[in-house]
Amino acid sequence: KINKDIQETLFYKQDYYKNEQEIRFYFKRRNVNAYANKVPSFLFLKIDSAKFIKEIVFSPFMKYMNVKKLTDKLVGDYIYLKGKIKHSRIQI
Numbered sequence: 001k002i003n004k005d006i007q008e009t010l011f012y013k014q015d016y017y018k019n020e021q022e023i024r025f026y027f028k029r030r031n032v033n034a035y036a037n038k039v040p041s042f043l044f045l046k047i048d049s050a051k052f053i054k055e056i057v058f059s060p061f062m063k064y065m066n067v068k069k070l071t072d073k074l075v076g077d078y079i080y081l082k083g084k085i086k087h088s089r090i091q092i
Contacts, residue, residue: 022057050080060088 013020056074058067067087075082 049078053081053084056081056085058085058087060090062087 058070064087071085074085
């Protein structure tokens with residue numbers, strides 16, 4: 001369910017990080033097509049991700065094992081991501 005809190009999390013950036021050029025993604029466990037009519041259309045992008053993605057940086061607040069599992073899954077599904085995924089070490 002997309003609500004105000006999630007939208008703020010996705011699209012609000014603290015002043016300290018304003019210089020970063022990034023795209024944030026929110027992953028859902030359920031089939032996103034079932035919710036397509038409830039989610040704003042600007043959240044769906046058709047892209048050639050192999051050309052578009054320079055790197056993926058996971059939040060420093062994610063647990064290492066979750067980062068590892070997600071990294072393994074992404075690289076397994078999209079080999080071009082190998083070496084492009086890291087876990088942020090920013091200390092806040």
